[in-house]
Amino acid sequence: MNPVDLLAQPYTLPCGVVLPNRLCKTAMTEGLGDAQLRATPEHVRLYAAWGAGGVGLNISGNVMVDRFVIERPGNVAIDVRHPPSVDADARARLSAWAQAGTADGAQLWMQLSHAGRQSPRYATRQPVGPSAVTLDMLGSYKTPRALEDSEIVDIIARFGAAAKIAQDCGFTGVQVHGAHGYLISSFLSPVTNRREDRWGGAIDNRARLLIECVRAVRAKVGQAFPVSVKLNSDDFRKGGFSHADCLKVVELLNSENLDLLEISGGTYEQPRLLGIAGRSEDAVAVRPSTRVREAYFLDYAEAIRAVARMPLMVTGGFRSREGMCAALTSGALDVIGLARPFCTHPDCARELLQGRIDRLPAFEQQLHLAASGWRSPTSPLLLMKMINVLGAQGWYYQQMDRLAHGRPVDLKRGILRSFLRYWWDDLGRALRLRR
Numbered sequence: 001m002n003p004v005d006l007l008a009q010p011y012t013l014p015c016g017v018v019l020p021n022r023l024c025k026t027a028m029t030e031g032l033g034d035a036q037l038r039a040t041p042e043h044v045r046l047y048a049a050w051g052a053g054g055v056g057l058n059i060s061g062n063v064m065v066d067r068f069v070i071e072r073p074g075n076v077a078i079d080v081r082h083p084p085s086v087d088a089d090a091r092a093r094l095s096a097w098a099q100a101g102t103a104d105g106a107q108l109w110m111q112l113s114h115a116g117r118q119s120p121r122y123a124t125r126q127p128v129g130p131s132a133v134t135l136d137m138l139g140s141y142k143t144p145r146a147l148e149d150s151e152i153v154d155i156i157a158r159f160g161a162a163a164k165i166a167q168d169c170g171f172t173g174v175q176v177h178g179a180h181g182y183l184i185s186s187f188l189s190p191v192t193n194r195r196e197d198r199w200g201g202a203i204d205n206r207a208r209l210l211i212e213c214v215r216a217v218r219a220k221v222g223q224a225f226p227v228s229v230k231l232n233s234d235d236f237r238k239g240g241f242s243h244a245d246c247l248k249v250v251e252l253l254n255s256e257n258l259d260l261l262e263i264s265g266g267t268y269e270q271p272r273l274l275g276i277a278g279r280s281e282d283a284v285a286v287r288p289s290t291r292v293r294e295a296y297f298l299d300y301a302e303a304i305r306a307v308a309r310m311p312l313m314v315t316g317g318f319r320s321r322e323g324m325c326a327a328l329t330s331g332a333l334d335v336i337g338l339a340r341p342f343c344t345h346p347d348c349a350r351e352l353l354q355g356r357i358d359r360l361p362a363f364e365q366q367l368h369l370a371a372s373g374w375r376s377p378t379s380p381l382l383l384m385k386m387i388n389v390l391g392a393q394g395w396y397y398q399q400m401d402r403l404a405h406g407r408p409v410d411l412k413r414g415i416l417r418s419f420l421r422y423w424w425d426d427l428g429r430a431l432r433l434r435r
């Protein structure tokens, strides 16, 4: 089959829903929520642009199930314990968002998450986690409070209830965020989960929160609705959630009727999801063969494929048609996950699918190049590293924000300006929060 046709091939999920093609725009936190953490007209504009851009599946940025423990101000929250965040107005806003994102035939799934300990000081008074293990990043994060058993049970119910609201409002699927160090992922890691009860210890116990959240979601949305999980192939953190743990969790997920498993990797401490190495003292090396491949987690995905019985998507680093087609042809995965190119080129999927481009636009290398002048990837100076990572992240946020406001992207924006603007925007939003 010719490569263009391969990417354009529809894919039928186990629940019966058909993805129009093999390209997915994966979750990217938009920061467009209002002071009450509700969806806004900016979500509508951004997702309409992405929906019209030809991607088969679009996954929303992380939507919080607890409005008091959030990943950043500007998140959307569906907090079923707080009636105003699920009232008619909040639902109408979600419906407008879903309608805009699906109008051109794309699937639009909502990513549901709980930030856990990765909730910055300025966004939350009291982060929570499996255990009181602090995220050590220049004092930006408070020590989380270890959750009580009854609170964990409540969080599971929140995931189920939020998924039902997403479905009722017109989202065409949901994804449970089990990656990147947020609450569910922190339960999976022995570094952050020191519990000795049914939620800690052996991997079956550490995975219990993830499995129970998936069950709660499935119970609420029914069998015909897509349910996905995003999971780390490895945390790349010494003593943390390992690739062997991941394979065990995939085996557990095999019994849960999943429609798509998305593979990523890393946490705030080791941001390998973005292709960046974190603090060297804690790091687990990536496999040498992975370093020479375009996509970050392909080697890991091949091992996961050997045990997984659900469809697989791999996200991180894919940029060339050649790389994507080779991965699909090898049988290692079914769907290609892509994120950053959509921040600057919302219609890049169509360009690729119609054979007009062979490579997606990529700015991360030049952003990190700019930052590597500061020697941050290997520098002992954590501040430099944070400017590098957050500046690059801010650069992408600000491009999305411009698209959401109907403004042209600004490719010349520098990394330091992006970093400063990131803090300015997020702190301003934090001050305006009404909770």
Ligand SMILES: Cc1cc2nc3c(=O)[nH]c(=O)nc-3n(C[C@H](O)[C@H](O)[C@H](O)COP(=O)(O)O)c2cc1C
Pocket: 026, 027, 028, 029, 060, 061, 062, 111, 177, 179, 180, 230, 264, 273, 274, 315, 316, 317, 318, 337, 338, 339, 340, 341, 393, 396, 397
């Ligand atoms: C600006 C930005 C925001 C992101 N927000 C999320 C998020 O809310 N949830 C999530 O699972 N991943 C998030 N990610 C990670 C992406 O989904 C993806 O895994 C990562 O960017 C690697 O893919 P890429 O190389 O194609 O960009 C984010 C990435 C970026 C750049």
